[in-house]
Amino acid sequence: MYVNETSVKVRYSETDQMGVVYHANYLVWMEIGRTSLIEDIGFRYDKLEQEGYLSPVIDLNISYKNAMRYGESAIIRTWIESHGRLRTTYGYEILHEDGTVAATGQSVHTLVHKETFRPVGLRKADPEWDAKYRELARELS
Numbered sequence: 001m002y003v004n005e006t007s008v009k010v011r012y013s014e015t016d017q018m019g020v021v022y023h024a025n026y027l028v029w030m031e032i033g034r035t036s037l038i039e040d041i042g043f044r045y046d047k048l049e050q051e052g053y054l055s056p057v058i059d060l061n062i063s064y065k066n067a068m069r070y071g072e073s074a075i076i077r078t079w080i081e082s083h084g085r086l087r088t089t090y091g092y093e094i095l096h097e098d099g100t101v102a103a104t105g106q107s108v109h110t111l112v113h114k115e116t117f118r119p120v121g122l123r124k125a126d127p128e129w130d131a132k133y134r135e136l137a138r139e140l141s
Helices: 024-040 045-050 127-136
Strands: 004-009 057-064 073-083 088-095 101-109
Touching: 004 024, 024 057, 024 073, 024 088, 024 101, 073 127
Parallel strands: none
Antiparallel strands: 004 073, 057 101, 073 088, 088 101
16 A cells, blocks of 8 residues: 655644644645645646646544644655545544654545536546556555
């Protein structure tokens, strides 16, 4: 299974009054991980947009395990959980530098025409990208 890793330094503005990372910032980090994975395997989301497609989130799940704090570095691990005709599920782990899990999550995306928001398969929009996702998708048991 292919797993992309990228890291972000926790900025002060990402923390709350308790000194821990505000929960919504983990979602931003998941997006950073997803974009990094896409670019790492040779594709660019902005190219899809230029061709008239968008990839909205249709489901999101996150479980918080251990708080992150200002000054720490978060390691974002991202992979493709599953890829079907109209949906792609990404898996995420956000780790402390020592490997302790801070959060886990999944996001489910679809592909739509920018003008109509009607679903379209990635196979039709970009057959090469679709083939790569099918190759990398992890089978859920």
